[in-house]
Amino acid sequence: MTTAERKSPLDQLRPVLELLADGQVHSGQALGAALGVSRAAVWKQLQKLADYGLELESVKGRGYRIPGGLDLLDAARLGQALHPEASGLLNRLVLRDEVDSTNARVLALLEEGGGHGVAMLAERQTAGRGRRGRQWISPFSAGVSLSVGWQFSGGVQLLEGLSLAVGVALAEALEEFAVPDVTLKWPNDVWCRGRKLAGVLLELTGDLTDRCGVVVGVGMNVGLPRAQAAAIDQPWIDLQQVQPGIDRNALAAAMLSRLLPLLAGYGDRGFAAYREAWQSRDAFAGQPVELRSAHQSWHGIARGVDAAGALVLELEGGKLRTFHGGEISLRGAQG
């Protein structure tokens, strides 16, 4: 089932945003007529756009435009592009203009007992969560911020390697749009040309030995405004730089079309079904790397992942050792 629900202070601005989304110049009078409000009321609404980080250009004597336009999320278009199998697995599609964090919202739904099969997308997150306590920068309409809730019975051990499998699903979705040079960086970053294109954050709730819920959170950079991207503290890239023009609704649908079946089958299939696909996209395979944990670091050659998704390093003397956590980077490089 596909439904759209919108609830935020941005709601009032949605109609004017839809008019300006084409990137063309619209006069105050034309906007007022289309919205059924006075020019003064239009002006008031336009002033508010800056509060949401939206750039509005005033074209002397002609009106206003959003440079480059906006590719807004749309439940009908997204739903139409969804693969039938995923459509059948989707219980509820929630589109929000603004939310603190889609992961936080879907986690709360799971805790209330209603988050299974829920996919939430937001145009903008004010407190997007990244791994290791980082903030995920999610400016309005500049990326895909998506969280999917799923209930598993059988405990958290069934979810071993899930975040890596999600990376595979995202890479395959990007390949559908012919995005070049997509690789995976252990444990769960999607890279392109040596920089981060998307990140995955899994959050768990419930009884970790039995019935538990997982939120699969995915943030993908589509076209980040430079001013807002300046706050990102790691090398990043967006689709605009490598494959411009990808429709965000089609992209989100392609992601969901792979993520929902992945979640539905993961309890039975596990990481084994995705290991080869992960290794074939391994950004660091066979390369000298450094793995850092909070207190220690190891040097070795990256030798892929084991059946559980743990990183395999070949240490000095040829000994293989597996690691379940830490941050990997190319030796002598930042990553």
Ligand code: BTN
């Ligand atoms: C990372 O640090 O690499 C993980 C980033 C995950 C960001 C996504 S955006 C949608 C979802 N909601 C959040 O608050 N975080 C995830």
